[in-house]
Amino acid sequence: MSTQTPRSTDAGRSASPSPTQPDGRPKGSWQRGRWTLLAIALICAAPIVLSYFTYYVIKPKGGTTSYGELVAPQRPIPESLMVTGDDGHTVPLASLKGRWLMISVDGGACGDACATKLYFMRQVRAAQGVERERIVTVWLRTDGASVSDVLKTVYPDTRMLRADPAALAQWFPATDATKDTDHIYLVDPNGNLMMRFPAHADPSKINRDVTKLLKWSRIG
Template sequence: MSTQSPHSTHTAQVSRNAAQPGGAPSAPAAQPKGSWRRGRWMLFLIALICGAPIAISYFTYYVIKPKGGSTSYGTLIEPQRTIPSSLMVTGDDGREVPLASLRGRWLMISVDGGACDEACVHKLYFMRQVRATQGAERERVVTLWLRSDDANVPAVVRSAYPDTRMLRADGAAVAAWLPATDTTKDTDHIYLVDPNGNLMMRFPDHPDPSKIKQDVTKLLKWSSIG
């Protein structure tokens, strides 16, 4: 029986190591492709879950628009009408500014003469109540009375609606912007303008304020603007 000397064993081991490039140990095995693909899918699913609420809100507001008489109480104005750049309004301080300068919040607009008859008072009351019922969101809504003449506002009306902006505007210019129906006038309606300055909705004459409230609540929920 032959024996192998320690020197020969050491020489053989050195030869096997030298057969590898640089004499270094072999590199670890590459990560399986399946694991890499699972990681990519996991990142995709996380991004999808995080972005879904934003995508749904934009799709609901800009694509599934409410239609008058079906999913909303108010009539959607199509196409939307931007506040005319030439439409000026004047406050009690006598300062004249473009109505478009009020963009940035939702505007609920009523139009009437300064004397403010019973129908005028009802609209102001409805707008105030609809805004108040929005809770913490009410600061996103501005109630606006466009006065179509220079008549003095009764003191009792002014004191009852201190949060309503009361601005004078040219009646003809306002009527040209705010659409009515074949049987109504702009003074019969409450209108809604979005924070981008687009006239988007008209509520019926003799409206139901609880239904106006539902429409406004939905719009504030669906949209993050304003």
């Protein structure tokens, strides 16, 4: 009596090995890995794409991100610009390079507008917390008038130096309606005059600009 072996097409099909890649991994596993890598790449790229979309399509209102007016081109501290301290020593102003300089220009008598600028500069510097040591506040005096003891006591960290007013007027840009004594100026650690704040400035907006500069710049 002959015995016939039953055919089992389904069994044979299920026993067939699944397709593999050259490295031996199942094809389905490779496809899942590829989609996973693509998803990770999209997640990582999303913030960059969003920032470009915001800047180039939506565009920030006002067209500018700074309160102070950028000085263009930048004006390096003139090598010939000398300043004199109360100790009688005369040095180049450029010797202060290496830190951010926040500068006010006024006569030694220092009226209300002068005192207000000194106060704003001190407060903006103090508001930077641990970063404040990167800033030096400077009062460039345009005459030989003595500074009152009160101002010396209230602003002990401000460098109070005498300078030639004609030389300062050539270096500091003003406007048709203002003088160099109306503004607070910012000089970067490389010695470039790079920003001028408006007359009668808003100290909170000055503080915002300075905070951004210190955050994004590692010099000084």
